[in-house]
Amino acid sequence: MIQIFQTVDKAMQELTPTTGAIDLSNKWVHLTNPTDREIELVVRASGVSEDLLKAALDEEERARIEPDDGDLLVIFDIPTIEEEEKYYSYSTMPLGVVLAANGSLISVCLRENSIVHGLINGRIKNVDTARREQFLYRMLYSTHVKFLQYLRQIDKSSQRIQTELHRSTKNKELIQLLDLENSLVYFSTSLRANSIIIEKLIRMDSKKNEEDTELLEDVGIENRQALDMCNIYRDILSGTMDAYASVISNNLNIIMRLLTALTVVMAVPTIFASFWGMNTGVPFEGKPWGFWVVVGIASVFTAISAYFLLRTKKFKKKDKK
Numbered sequence: 001m002i003q004i005f006q007t008v009d010k011a012m013q014e015l016t017p018t019t020g021a022i023d024l025s026n027k028w029v030h031l032t033n034p035t036d037r038e039i040e041l042v043v044r045a046s047g048v049s050e051d052l053l054k055a056a057l058d059e060e061e062r063a064r065i066e067p068d069d070g071d072l073l074v075i076f077d078i079p080t081i082e083e084e085e086k087y088y089s090y091s092t093m094p095l096g097v098v099l100a101a102n103g104s105l106i107s108v109c110l111r112e113n114s115i116v117h118g119l120i121n122g123r124i125k126n127v128d129t130a131r132r133e134q135f136l137y138r139m140l141y142s143t144h145v146k147f148l149q150y151l152r153q154i155d156k157s158s159q160r161i162q163t164e165l166h167r168s169t170k171n172k173e174l175i176q177l178l179d180l181e182n183s184l185v186y187f188s189t190s191l192r193a194n195s196i197i198i199e200k201l202i203r204m205d206s207k208k209n210e211e212d213t214e215l216l217e218d219v220g221i222e223n224r225q226a227l228d229m230c231n232i233y234r235d236i237l238s239g240t241m242d243a244y245a246s247v248i249s250n251n252l253n254i255i256m257r258l259l260t261a262l263t264v265v266m267a268v269p270t271i272f273a274s275f276w277g278m279n280t281g282v283p284f285e286g287k288p289w290g291f292w293v294v295v296g297i298a299s300v301f302t303a304i305s306a307y308f309l310l311r312t313k314k315f316k317k318k319d320k321k
Contacts, residue, residue, distance in 0.1 A: 001031070001032045001033065001034065001038070002029065002030070002031055002034060002038045002041070002042065003029070003030045003031075003032075003120075004016075004024070004027055004028070004029050004030075005027065005028045005029075005030070005119075005120065005129060006026065006027045006028070006129050007127065007128045007129045007130065010126075010128075011122070012119065012120060012122060012127065012129075014120075015027070024045050024046050024100070024102060024103070024104035024106075025102055025103035025104060026103055026104070026129055026130040027104050027105070027129055028104070028105045028106075028107070028119075028129040028135065029042055029046070029104060029105070029106045029107070030106075030107045030108075030109075030116055030120075031053065031106070031107070031108045031109070032109055032110075032111065032112055032116075033057070033109075033110055033111060034053070034057075034108065039053050039054065042106060046098075046100045046102055046104050046106060047071075047100065047101065047102055048071050048098055048100050048106060049068055049069070049071065052066070052068055052071060052073045052096070052098050053096070053098065053106065053108055054108075055073060055075060055094075055096055055108075056075055056094045056095060056096025056108040056109060056110070057108065057110050058094070059093055059094070059110060061075060061094045061096075062075070062094075062193060063075050063076045063077055063094065063190070063193035063194055063196065063197050064197070065197060065200050065201070065204075069101070070101030071098055071099065071100050071101050072098065072099040073096060073097070073098050074096070074097045074098075074099070074136060074197065074201070075094050075095070075096045075097075075197075076094070076095060076097075076140065076143065076193070076194045076197050077092040077093065077094055077095070077190030077191075077193060077194055078092065078093060078094075078095045078109075078113055078115050078143045078146070079091075079092055079143070079146050079147050079150045079187065079190075080092060080093055080111070080113060081150060081153075087157065087176050087179075088153070088157070089179050089183060090150055090153075090154060090180075090183035090186070090187065091183065091186050092186050092187065092189075092190040093109070093110055093111065093113070094109075094110075095107065095108075095109045095113070095115065095116075095139075095143075096108040096109070097136055097139065099132050099133070099136065103132075104132075105129060105132045105135055105136070107139075114146060115139060115142050115143055115146060118142055119138075119139070119142075124138055124139075124142050126138070133212055134211070134212050134215065137201075137212060137215045137216050137219055138215065140194075140197075140198065140216075140219045141215065141218060141219045141222060143194070144191075144194070144219060144222035144223050144225075144226050145222060147187060147191065147222075147226040147230075148222065148225065148226050148229065150187070151184075151187065151226060151229045151230055151233060154180050154183060154184065154233060155233055157176070157180060158177065158180055158233070158236075158237055158240070161173050161176050161177055161180075162177075162240060165177075165244060174241075174244065177237065177240065177241055177244075178241070180237060181234065181237045181238060181241060184230055184233055184234040184237060185234065187226075187230045188227065188230045188231060188234060191223060191226050191227040191230060192227065194223055195220070195223050195224070195227065198216070198219055198220050198223055199220075201216060202216055202217075202220070261306075261309050264305065264309060265302055265305055265306045265309065266302075268298065268301050268302045268305050269298040269299070269301075269302050272294060272297060272298035272301070273294075273298070276294050
């Protein structure tokens with residue numbers, strides 16, 4: 001899908017794409033999972049290389065800055081949220097922005113996202129398609145604000161799942177915690193890559209006006225804050241997962257200890273039953289009361305073995321606090 005926008009009277013207005021020649025100067029062109037025909041149309045109108053437009057369509061594309069014959073490609077990672085069964089999962093995907101030599105700004109993304117929607121719907125204020133560098137910086141700022149928002153959601157989800165785990169340890173909650181931990185890993189990797197992009201942008205242009213410089217510095221601050229929060233939440237969640245893994249392992253050890261004790265105790269009457277079941281002469285053979293004597297002897301030795309097992313430290317129950 002191809003969309004063309006231009007700022008008119010401080011408001012974002014969408015223009016109707018045409019198949020003929022179109023002046024893209026001071027306009028924002030956004031491509032969402034574009035077809036080859038749409039890419040070809042933008043290439044003819046802007047003169048931008050096709051490889052630059054297709055770079056962000058690879059989900060594994062790394063964040064980078066790439067100049068190309070007067071055009072400048074900036075690829076950075078943006079956060080995404082997907083609804084799973086009864087919970088949300090988080091990930092990242094690349095968003096490519098091309099500052100074309102003809103004065104246009106072109107963004108390319110594989111899927112629809114909240115960053116672009118915020119620009120289109122006016123939720124991101126003070127954007128002007130004629131000021132391309134500032135437009136890019138506001139996209140970066142909005143991206144890292146969204147990172148912070150999703151990180152807070154992850155923290156709240158983690159606390160809710162931990163509360164449920166206190167009541168009962170289930171695989172479902174543990175899998176959700178694992179998904180959240182994976183999300184934090186994705187966020188951390190993307191934020192570190194974005195920080196390199198921001199540093200390069202600060203160094204690249206020393207002629208930026210004061211407003212753009214302050215905006216780009218704010219982007220760097222938001223990036224560092226998001227990265228610090230992500231690392232803290234990841235460490236906490238990792239420690240929580242290790243703690244629950246230890247609890248599960250301890251519960252398994254308790255169950256195995258109980259089963260071992262029962263096996264040892266039940267082995268005693270089995271031994272006596274085996275002795276008196278031999279096809280040889282045994283005491284009390286032929287006596288009507290012999291069966292009960294054997295049962296009594298087996299019961300006594302079973303009780304003795306159970307008593308000594310309960311007396312050992314490995315099988316004694318600890319006092320509750």
